[in-house]
Amino acid sequence: MQNEEHLTALVLALRLNIAEVTDTVYRCVPVASVSLIVAHMPEMLLLKLLQFIATEVENSREIHWAMVWLENILKYHGSKFVKQSALQSPLRSCLLQLFSSLQFLDTSLSRVCNENSYLMQFMTN
Secondary structure (H helix, E strand, C coil): CCCCCHHHHHHHHHHHCCHHHHHHHHHHCCHHHHHHHHHCCCHHHHHHHHHHHHHHHHHCCCHHHHHHHHHHHHHHHHHHHHHHCCCCHHHHHHHHHHHHHHHHHHHHHHHHHHHHHHHHHHHHC
């Protein structure tokens, strides 16, 4: 990480399969480098990266950072997932986990926003 070889560090972290190491590398990547890293990520590690991000979405509060990664993964590798989704059940379960986590977050945020808007209406009247 000190030499700013983020792709190499992320690949090695995913291969080590240690969540703390992967998390450290994942959080140290600059925003401007995410698209380049995802574009050059080896295909065999895409599922591990998606599984890691799905866990991050479920357990972390930094949703925007996970969404930046997901946006770039789908932009550069989405067509490969469409071809594999019918055949590969781990990919399908990972995408379902992402979907359910994001749906839960959407519901929670909607509830909080509605409560805040009702409170603001009450306070202004």
